[in-house]
Amino acid sequence: MSESVLKHALSTAGIMIGFTVVGTLLLAYTFFTTREPIAQSEAEARMALFRQILPESLHDNDLLLDTAKIAAGGELHNREATLAYRARLDGRPSAIILETVAPDGYSGDIKLLVAISADGTISGVRVLSHKETPGLGDYIDIGHSDWIKKNFDGQSLAKTPEDAWKVKKDGGSFDYMAGATITPRAVVKAVHGVLKYYAAHRDELFAPPAKEESHE
Numbered sequence: 001m002s003e004s005v006l007k008h009a010l011s012t013a014g015i016m017i018g019f020t021v022v023g024t025l026l027l028a029y030t031f032f033t034t035r036e037p038i039a040q041s042e043a044e045a046r047m048a049l050f051r052q053i054l055p056e057s058l059h060d061n062d063l064l065l066d067t068a069k070i071a072a073g074g075e076l077h078n079r080e081a082t083l084a085y086r087a088r089l090d091g092r093p094s095a096i097i098l099e100t101v102a103p104d105g106y107s108g109d110i111k112l113l114v115a116i117s118a119d120g121t122i123s124g125v126r127v128l129s130h131k132e133t134p135g136l137g138d139y140i141d142i143g144h145s146d147w148i149k150k151n152f153d154g155q156s157l158a159k160t161p162e163d164a165w166k167v168k169k170d171g172g173s174f175d176y177m178a179g180a181t182i183t184p185r186a187v188v189k190a191v192h193g194v195l196k197y198y199a200a201h202r203d204e205l206f207a208p209p210a211k212e213e214s215h216e
Helices: 003-055 146-151 182-206
Strands: 067-070 082-088 093-107 108-117 123-127
Touching: 003 082, 003 108, 082 182, 093 182, 108 182, 123 146, 123 182, 146 182
Parallel strands: none
Antiparallel strands: 067 082, 082 093, 093 108, 108 123
8 A cells, every 4th residue: 555545545544533522522412411401301201291190289299209119011011111100288198190001092002190189099190101002092082182181180999980991882981982891891800900900009109118237
């Protein structure tokens, strides 16, 4: 290789390395300057959703900071680990917000957010995501219908017997849209399941985090 060719190759390599370094620095700068605003925006969006299902009068703590981790799977059928958001008034448990999945929707998973008062009464339910048929199964979404409010606000295990947690077509208490039974059937089953989960794990969910042992 001639000296001129070598110099050209080294020059080209230097330019490429320079662009790589500058590009990396720009990416790092963008990440660090936008990370906080993005996190803040996500927190505000989550709190706006929480306010739809849990009155602010039910808590005086920061819901985003008072959480308990719930492992994936189990009775709530979540595909990944989730957080339970714990509401408190004067330090006492007042409500909890849980995520659950109805795995048997017509077109797959229906992801739900459920707020439950300390006494086991549902404060509100919202669909976080679904793939149900537009115009038919999507009436479970608050943006299309108030079905989810009419059927679940104020519900509890005490109010509705075990065998009534079905759509009316199956002999239960819950409304459904004609021609779209699978979707509401899945949602009713999932909401019933999260109420039973809360009843079985209430003390565990509100338990303070375990203190680390001292090794002094």
